[in-house]
Amino acid sequence: MGLADVHAHLTHPRFAGDLVGVIARARDAGVTSIVVNGLNAADNAAVRDLARREPAIRPAFGLYPVDAVLPEMRALGIEYPREGPEPPVAESVAWLRAHVDEAFAVGEIGLDGYWVPVELWPRQEEIFRELVALAMAADKPIVIHTRKREQRALEILTEMGARRVCWHCFGGKVRLAQRIAAHGHWLSIPANAQRSESFTRMLQTIPPERLLLETDCPYLSPDRVRPSEPADVAATAAYAARLWEVTPAVAEERFAASFAALFGVLP
């Protein structure tokens, strides 16, 4: 048993030169599971290949909610900064359908109203529903990305009866996060929690059995200078231990139990 980072992007070009180091530092920090989330067909394939080489890596296959409507956004002339190729959406959905059985989880998927204009929300929801149904039919946990559309995502997940759901880097109101936890879903707290009032409040007020740790690496770094990496969850676990007034070992056990309840295996 150890710590888990439930949301990492180790296929990101930032890690290309030092993946061995990143994984070694995670191991040294006590991290035994890293759930690497895919964003589209090409990225999902890269995640799968990485997981085949590295036993600590658990592959999540997804379709980033902005990527899901990128052709429509381009057609409307909307600027969206994106690195790398733009795989066709149908190809990404088909890839997921073909490989869902190999997935540790389905994600990241969700709704994004920050980049995506309101006229494309119905199309984004349609794809989201299709992927949630796919995950549920395969009995896979779901990792949710949502920005500005947290309420709507909860409505859809509730209506569809999705239970094994982890909300990654929740940016909505803390009250809504509390409702999501009370509803029986999980929320993962990123490594920048110590300088975030809302993530600190979530650690203080949401039952530990509904909380997990993540980095979203290379994003959301705790020190803003270097990219974040899975080893950073150790400092968040220590921070949670201080807030909960328990030993780091107890905090680690709580997060491990929470991981096991969602994913069905210990980290």
Ligand SMILES: [Zn+2]
């Ligand atoms: Zn992500």
